[in-house]
Amino acid sequence: MTSEFVKKCPECGSINLFFNREKGEVICKDCGLVVEEKMIDFDQEWRDFNGDEGESKRRTGAPMTYTQYDMGLGTEVGQKADLYKLEGKDKNKFFRLRKWQYRISTAIERNLKLALAELKRVSSYLKLPKVVEEEAARIYTLAVQRGLVRGRSMESVVAGSLYAACRRHDVPRTLDELSDASGIEKKEVGRTYRFITRELGISILPSNPADYIARFASSLKLTAETQSKAIEILEMAQKSELTSGRGPTGIAAAALYVSALIHGEKRTQREVADVAGVTEVTIRNRYKELLDKLKLEKEIKKTKKRKKD
DNA sequence: AAGACGAAAGTGGTTGA
């Protein structure tokens, strides 16, 4: 559909891409190829296309975006160099667009400034890495350009963008955490998230339970061994097809719970449930499934015996 | 007394007609 979100380096296939904010470039960390450039300058206003009608250059997903940027229709509409290239109808269109740009740009600019401030606030509250913040800013900017904010609160779109950025960078935060940090209702965050990812054609892999383990484990002060055991359990669970369709956090929590039992670092279901943001019941269900399919009872009994000694 | 367990009813979201 759209090529605005390059996921892999076309040269070497690496997914290790780096987004340089100042230069507005996406660079492949592995081979150094500039994958995308002139994408977004965050200090620049962008025009809104809502006013355009008919044969307008509405952004409907075709990768025209940056081409239009190159036509000089960004902030500085009306550079002489651009005028030379245009004649007749194009010229009229050019002026029409410039008028719109002028009229709307201040509103967009103000919106973006506010939004990016909010984004920074939430992001730092959640201690998110810089790349995620930048990705979120990029997503948000795209959303604004497409007029996706209309009818939604700015904050919720910010939260949705952040959530999407987290997912894309495998640093998942739960919807609850986003909700808590942004003050937006959980379901609203989820809804906007789905909406903008669909509209922008961003593909997101279903999040991997293993990504949650490290964070949960450290909240629970569990040892590294317990952690890696939990990941082991997760892998086995995945092979037994216990993971598909279930909430990743619940599975991660259950794996941690079991693994803690095995290593004699028992935590209550309540404790684990709290840090994972699920209920005890969910942990119990997952836990039971894990025991059923993965014959882990023995290992747990072993630790129990060892305790007696 | 606290934690673990499980049943039952409710919620919000997805799917397929």
Next chain:
DNA sequence: TCAACAACTTTCGTCTT
């Protein structure tokens, strides 16, 4: 657009440690 459905939650009573 609506109903069926799966996953998850809430609530509550019972069992175990």
